[in-house]
Amino acid sequence: MSDLAKLPVTVITGFLGSGKTTLIRHLMQNPQGKRLAVVVNEFGDVGVDGDILKSCAIPDCPEENIMELANGCICCTVADDFIPTIEALMALTPPPEHILIETSGLALPKPLLKAFDWPDIRSRITVDGVIALADAEAVAAGRFAPNVAAVDAQRAADDSLDHETPLSEVFEDQISCADIILLTKPDLAGAEGVSKAKAVIEAEAPRPLPVVEVAxxxxxxxxxxxxxxAAEDDMDARPSHHDGDDDHEHDDFESVVIDLPEVTDPADLVARIEAMATEQNILRVKGYAAVTGKPMRLLVQAVGARVRHQYDRPWGPNEARQGRMVVIAEHHDVNASAIRSALVDQAQAAE
Structure with a gap:
């Protein structure tokens, strides 16, 4: 089968909260006449992103074309989850003309590319490209990329620091695997922040990559x-910190799912998430809440202490008004009881 006959797949990667779901929603609403399908791979047990995308389904990307894998990492479950999902999409009538895969924000993209060498699909699918999203404000602040000069100075003084943080490794692997970088939230970073973020990306990229600002x-x-x-045939140009590893670990990160009773004041919930993120080094919070007296569900998305919330859809007639939040942090920072206290116990004490 020639490459022209293969079904193109675009892998969309990027750190937690970089805007992957927002990008896919835009692509769904502007499909350029193509029938799209979407696979969403989330870290944690609550499928927030898939739910958001299904609410945006249109004729060129109907709800049955949107599939969700909410058990961590696609590439660790190739035979059990990934291959059956791709085959199910290809069996749809009519079949999709392009598949978008949204990886978990904690995923390393290169092992996913290796999954496309699986015998059952390698002759039928090609990776059209890897798109990496990078939050301009976060990158400019150095939160997801190492300060090379500082690391080198510390390395000279202390051999025990001769390693990079898990977050920087994820960021660098995503940049290294990409065909194009989308620099998101440039309005929050400002011109100086955007310029600094581009310099960081250029320093980390193994080869010249186009960088496009996207709001x-x-x-x-x-x-x-x-x-x-054809990224699956171009692996050597996409170096990874984990090249040569037989497997890769996800133990650096952990998610906690918290059931949330109805809240009376969304502003109070936001304030508690902001405080919790700051005090407990939380990377990401996403989920939804029921607000007393409101027929609409409150969708909450937080990157660190930066919280966004909006009413996204009405509660269903037979749907329990039960809120739920997924909280993600590095493993050593996770304290489930402290997270529950911040999101639930403090709210109940205030009422």
């Missing part, structure tokens, strides 16, 4: 779809 996920689909990169 609210709005980008011409022609810029990122149809790259024809």
């Amino acid at each position: 609210e996920g709005v980008v011409d689909p022609r810029v990122i779809l149809g790259l024809e990169a």
Whole structure:
């Protein structure tokens, strides 16, 4: 089968909260006449991103074309989850003309590329391109990339520091695997922050990569779809910290799921999430809440202490008004009882 006959797949990677779901929602609403399908891979047990995307389904990407894998990492469950999901999408009538895969924000993209060498699909699918999203403000602040000079200075003084943090490794692997970088939230970073973020990305990239500024996920689909990169055949150009490893670990990160009673004041919930993120080094919070007296569900998305919330849809007539939050942090920072106290116990004490 020639590459032209293969079904193109675009892998969309990027750190937690970088805007992957927002980008995919934009692509779904602007499909350029193509029938799209979407696979969402989340870290944690609550499928927030898939639920958001299904609410945006349109004829060119109906709800049955949106599939969700909410058990961590696609590439660790190739035979059990990933291959059956791809085959199910390809068996749809009519079949999709392009598949978008949203990886977990904690995923290393290169092992996923290796999954496309699986015998059952390698002759039928090609990786059209790997798109990495990077939060301009976060990158400029150095939160997801190492300060090379500082690390070198510390390395000279203390051999025990001769390693990089898990977060920086994830960031660097995502950049190294990409065909194009989308620099998101440039409005929050400002011109100086955008310039600094571009310099960081240029320093980390193993080869020159195009960097495109994108606000609210709005980008011409022609810029990122149809790259024809055949990334599965171009692995050597995409170095990883984990090259040569037989497997890769996800033990650096942990998620905690908290059931949330109805809240009376969304502003109070936001304030508690902000405080919790700061005090407990929380990376990501996402989920939804029921607000007393409100027929709409409150969707909550937080990156660190930066919290966004909006009413996204009405509660269903037979749906329990039960809130739920997924909280993600590095393993050594996770304290489930402290997280529960911040989100639930403090709220109940205040009422």
